[in-house]
């Protein structure tokens with residue numbers, strides 16, 4: 001048995017399914033998850049010493065490549081001064097100032113430790129500030145695992161949602177309306193029907209949790225206008241796309257200003273930092289100023305903030321996003337060229353440092369279209385690539401991530417592996 005297999009067996013004795021987050025178990029693609037021992041730049045190595053080119057980058061945070069020396073140094077220095085105080089630090093101010101500077105729609109921000117906390121808290125804040133209960137989300141968008149957001153569309157058009165997880169009472173999702181992504185008409189109908197009862201709309205402006213699916217400008221603009229007309233709060237969940245598709249997040253790409261933004265992943269540089277922020281007039285409803293309660297023992301943790309702040313500084317280097325974007329499009333252009341040459345029904349798309357590989361005829365624009373993808377082909381492709389030393393997301397419904405350390409040589413190695421893998425499929 002390989003070390004990965006031994007570790008997976010052992011892990012399953014004391015950890016449900018052997019993993020601490022479900023997608024890591026390879027359930028969708030089959031096979032044995034790789035247990036990672038160390039990572040550097042674009043690579044990581046598993047428990048059997050095998051090297052991989054990594055295209056998940058911890059699901060986004062590793063935008064500088066793994067173990068960037070300046071980030072590691074900042075973490076080591078911070079750790080030497082103590083791990084956590086439960087009292088404020090200057091580092092938290094610097095982090096907040098940096099976020100407010102880079103994302104102009106954020107006038108005030110609160111740090112938390114996970115994306116789930118960020119969206120859950122933003123939702124509570126929106127409800128508290130508007131004194132309304134109903135919320136709108138979109139099918140296929142993931143906003144962490146708060147109860148009210150683990151929900152799929154109800155049985156009738158514009159009826160409230162049903163839980164997607166056991167353990168979530170129907171009562172907890174009965175205020176959540178689930179609409180189709182990129183469907184402006186449904187949004188208009190929903191606001192026509194529920195008008196001034198809607199506290200907020202929450203959306204991934206670039207969706208990365210049903211594979212990569214871009215919002216149309218029209219869709220986001222319609223949402224913005226409807227929220228303005230009805231006094232509802234627009235929340236952009238940029239936990240994944242923030243600092244990933246561009247320095248100012250998806251809101252800078254689409255030039256649409258949300259009222260609140262949730263951030264995570266990149267802003268922690270690999271340690272647990274997330275945040276939510278927006279207009280000061282809304283943020284003032286948070287405790288200790290206002291009546292919306294929100295707190296965290298490890299919020300703004302000094303070691304995590306050191307990693308996050310250093311990461312936010314380094315991504316502001318000249319040409320960082322130009323380079324990241326061009327490396328990512330070289331990869332997807334390569335995938336598209338190989339697929340069409342070999343006549344395989346596969347396509348790829350990207351924005352900034354995020355990409356999608358779809359086993360579909362055309363690039364999907366909604367959850368329903370993404371569900372048409374050929375899962376069996378993806379799973380075969382995934383395992384061919386894994387054997388060839390390329391680690392893609394272990395599910396057809398996840399996005400991929402490129403780091404600044406994915407050089408031309410790394411991209412070329414990936415495309416060589418892809419050509420061999422796809423020709424085995426063809």
Ligand SMILES: *Cc1c(COP(=O)(O)O)cnc(C)c1O
Nearest residue numbers: 114115116142143144237239240
């Ligand atoms: C990852 C993610 C979350 C949840 O963040 P966690 O840190 O895993 O809790 C929320 N929203 C989006 C868009 C995400 O990609």
